[in-house]
Each structure stands twice: as C-alpha cells, then as structure tokens.
Amino acid sequence: MPKPRRRLRHLTASALAIALVCAVTTPVRADPAASWPAALSTVDDDDVNVAFTGALTLRDPAWHRADQPAGGEGALLLPPHRLTRPANRISAETVATVPPGAAVEVDVRGGGGEWTAAGTPLPGEVTEVQVRITLHTAAGAAPAVSSVRLKADTVPAPRSARGNAAxxxxxxxxxxxxxxxxxxxxxxxxxxxxxxxxxxxxxxxxxxxxxxxxxxxxxxxxxxxxxxxxxxxxxxxxxxxxxxxxxxxxxxxxxxxxxxxxxxxxxxxxxxxxxxxxxxxxxxxxxxxxxxxxxxxxxxxxxxxxxxxxxxGGGVTGEVRTEGGPLNLRSGPGTGNPIVGFAANYAKVTIDCTVPGQHVTGAAGSSAQWDRIGDGHYVARGYLRLTGGAPPPC
CATH class of the missing domain: 2.40.40.10 (RlpA-like domain)
Structure with a gap:
C-alpha cells in the first residue's frame, strides 16, 4: 500500500505529560487484539527532523520550511500496519510533554485515502493502515512524545460527498x-x-x-x-x-x-x-x-x-519510474509525436487505456505498449509500474 487523509486535533498543554484519548461515543465493533504501540524509535530516511532519545522529539526545534513562519516542525512516518480484521477508525492514546505553543498531531491513512486525523472515521473499512506523527513548536521548546497506542475499530460513518471522478x-x-x-x-x-x-x-x-x-x-x-x-x-x-x-x-x-x-x-x-x-x-x-x-x-x-x-478518483494506476529526470509526455504512442509536457519521476498516474505503439525500453521494463493517461497524453509502458490491474485497450 502507498507509504495513507485528515488531521488530528492539536495536543496542547501547559507543562507536563498529558494523555489524549480519542473518545468513543457511538456503537463500535471492537476487536480486543486490534491495539498496538507505535514504534517511535523507528526514525529513518523517510522521516523529517525528528529524533528518538527515549522519547520522540524534534532533532532541531528551530527548523521549519522556508515559506512558513518561524516555528519548528518534524514528522515520523511509521511503516504500514496490517490489521487483524477490517476497521474504519484508528484512535490514538498519546502520552507526551507538550510545552505552551507546541502541538502533536497523529494522522492515519488506509485504502489509498488521504491522511485523516486519528479518531476520525476513514472513508471505508481497510485492512492495512499507516500512521504519521507530526510535532510542532512555536517558541523553540519541542514536544516529547513518550508513547502512542493505536486502536482499530469500526463505527457508523457518514457517506462521503465525493464523486467517482477525480x-x-x-x-x-x-x-x-x-x-x-x-x-x-x-x-x-x-x-x-x-x-x-x-x-x-x-x-x-x-x-x-x-x-x-x-x-x-x-x-x-x-x-x-x-x-x-x-x-x-x-x-x-x-x-x-x-x-x-x-x-x-x-x-x-x-x-x-x-x-x-x-x-x-x-x-x-x-x-x-x-x-x-x-x-x-x-x-x-x-x-x-x-x-x-x-x-x-x-x-x-x-x-x-x-x-x-x-x-x-479511481482506476488502474501506474508509477512513473525513470533514471531521475521527468518522462516526456507525448501526443501519441511513439517518440516521433510532439512532447506536450512531462510526467515527473515517482508520479502516480491514472491510466485511461492502452494502445500498441513504438517499442521502448525504460527504467520499468521493455514494451511496445503505450498508455493514455489523459486526453492527448501518452507515456511508454517501459517507464510505468502498474498497480490495480490491467488497463483496457483504447
């Protein structure tokens, strides 16, 4: 599953350790085994400005993105976790020291959806989830997260107003x-x-x-x-x-x-x-x-x-894989067709249909198939890693 939409309420407190428990106020179908601790020490290359020293905290409390106001930030991205049974909500019990102005957010995703605040129903039941823990500070004093315990259950959820088209x-x-x-x-x-x-x-x-x-x-x-x-x-x-x-x-x-x-x-x-x-x-x-x-x-x-x-939206998808630079977007199924833009490396595109064309060997393989990913937009299959089945013929 992709490495999954919505935000958690901010954790704020005046001083010492606090515990945030997402309350259950609606009937649930609970699984006693569907509870697990977040592995806070698993800081690696896909995490941003965090460190684990007995607790999860910011590596540099002053670091922030250049286009945002001052205030440190960082995030831990946990590996995907397979559930013991399908669920549509992941709640988080967080123990942390959160100085004034600081905050901790726990977000969850599953089934290809957007990041969602822990304790908020997901768009549907999922069997695998991923958790992201984000730390913020506004005055140089970083939060320190001692533990996060996650629990999966199923609750009635309102139907999304989102349609099928992207x-x-x-x-x-x-x-x-x-x-x-x-x-x-x-x-x-x-x-x-x-x-x-x-x-x-x-x-x-x-x-x-x-x-x-x-x-x-x-x-x-x-x-x-x-x-x-x-x-x-x-x-x-x-x-x-x-x-x-x-x-x-x-x-x-x-x-x-x-x-x-x-x-x-x-x-x-x-x-x-x-x-x-x-x-x-x-x-x-x-x-x-x-x-x-x-x-x-x-x-x-x-x-x-x-x-x-x-x-x-939905449909068959493919991940663009090149040697690093962007992939040329062609107006037809061959390199003799005009370039009408790019598909960046790692972009995950939706494939409308596929058509035979010029044979191309790329970073993802060798093929004579070309995939239409938009009106007048074709890319060589040799640069796509397909997921979600096979696209129909054009």
Missing amino acids: ASYRVFATREGLVGGKTANGHVIVARDHFVAFPSRRGLSPKGTGDYTVRVCRADRARCEYAPVWDVGPWNVRDDYWNPGAERQSWQDLAQGLPQAQAAYQHGYNGGKDQYGRKVANPAGIDLADGTFWDGLKLSTNAWVDVTYLWT
Whole structure:
C-alpha cells in the first residue's frame, strides 16, 4: 500500500505529560487484539527532523520550511500496519510533554485515502493502515512524545460527498524556488525540480513516492505535467480546498475548489489574511517547483492553471519510474509525436487505456505498449509500474 487523509486535533498543554484519548461515543465493533504501540524509535530516511532519545522529539526545534513562519516542525512516518480484521477508525492514546505553543498531531491513512486525523472515521473499512506523527513548536521548546497506542475499530460513518471522478479546479500557481531547502516530506529541493505543494498535509506524499499526484495544465492546455505532492503551502497548511465542505479540514464555509488564500485575496475573506494572520499577497492555491513551472508548463510568470487531484478518483494506476529526470509526455504512442509536457519521476498516474505503439525500453521494463493517461497524453509502458490491474485497450 502507498507509504495513507485528515488531521488530528492539536495536543496542547501547559507543562507536563498529558494523555489524549480519542473518545468513543457511538456503537463500535471492537476487536480486543486490534491495539498496538507505535514504534517511535523507528526514525529513518523517510522521516523529517525528528529524533528518538527515549522519547520522540524534534532533532532541531528551530527548523521549519522556508515559506512558513518561524516555528519548528518534524514528522515520523511509521511503516504500514496490517490489521487483524477490517476497521474504519484508528484512535490514538498519546502520552507526551507538550510545552505552551507546541502541538502533536497523529494522522492515519488506509485504502489509498488521504491522511485523516486519528479518531476520525476513514472513508471505508481497510485492512492495512499507516500512521504519521507530526510535532510542532512555536517558541523553540519541542514536544516529547513518550508513547502512542493505536486502536482499530469500526463505527457508523457518514457517506462521503465525493464523486467517482477525480476533482479538478482552476487555481492560481506560484513558483516555489527554495533550491537547497527541504520540503515537508524531507526531500531536498534541487535545481529544476519537479513536484508541487498544496496548503494541506492531507495529500502529502512520503519522500520518494507519488502516492498523491496531480495533473497540472496551463490554462490553454498547451502543456501539462503530472507531478507528486511533496510540500505544504503556499500560505496555509490546513486548507484541503479540493474536498467537499463537510470534509474540509478548515474554512468549511468556502465553496469546494476555492482556496482560502484566493478568497482572502479576492474577497477579503478572513480580513484578507491567512491562518497565520499574514496579509495574503496573491491568490495562490498551488506552488510549483522550478522544473514543473519553467520546463513542464513553460510558464514565465505566476499564472492560473487547471489542476486535477488524481488520488481523488479511481482506476488502474501506474508509477512513473525513470533514471531521475521527468518522462516526456507525448501526443501519441511513439517518440516521433510532439512532447506536450512531462510526467515527473515517482508520479502516480491514472491510466485511461492502452494502445500498441513504438517499442521502448525504460527504467520499468521493455514494451511496445503505450498508455493514455489523459486526453492527448501518452507515456511508454517501459517507464510505468502498474498497480490495480490491467488497463483496457483504447
């Protein structure tokens, strides 16, 4: 399963150890064996700015992403955990020392869904889950998490308002830059990099994966790029605006598809300020890495773009695998067809159908099949690792 949507309420306290237990207020189908401790000591390369010294804490309490206000942050991504029986809710009992202004979040995902706050029902029952523990501090004093005990059960859950097709909206794009900096998932940004950032951690891919991938196109549709979500921003960090209002993490009174920053900039929403109280200087709902901005879309200035949030839909998927650079997106099944954009390495794309074409050997194998991943968008099968079955013929 991808390395899974929603946020946990912040853990805040004035001083000593606290315990947060997600309360059960509805009838449940409990499994006494479905309880396990989080392995807090398993800090490795896919974790960001955390250390375990008898408790989980921030390695550097002052480190934060360059595009966000001061305040340390870090995250531990636990390995996937197989449940003893299907469940649709994972609750967390957390024991931690949380200084004033600091916070601890526990998020869960399963079945390909977005990150969800522990204690909140998942979109459906799952048999495998993954947990992410995020630490925040606002004054240099880091939280110290002593233990997290997780429990799976099943509760009645409201039906999602999400449809079957992937969500797609026109939003304003800005160029991220920040070469040499580190993204929210721990990736070190390189020159002409290929990824995007959204103002919510719900769709944040772990480092080196494209679990959450978008198709972003120029407004004239002349160029598109399929790119993984590897950072959080711009402006806000709790604004999953692509979700229906009742499921949205914050700003639930705004229309689905309308970023809070856009509402603040254009209509004076929230006094024209973001969640940090900063005056919003542009309506951005997505940040593009330099390579996506300059090379994938061939933009020269910030612009409105059409974004499809591929993980919100269904279908056969394939992970793009190259030697490192992006894969050319062709208008037809062969290298003689014009290049109409890129599919970034690790991007997880949805395959509409497949067609025979030019034989190509790539990082994922050798094949004469070409896969259509969008209208007029073809990629060679030799660069795709398929999941979820076989695509139909075109």
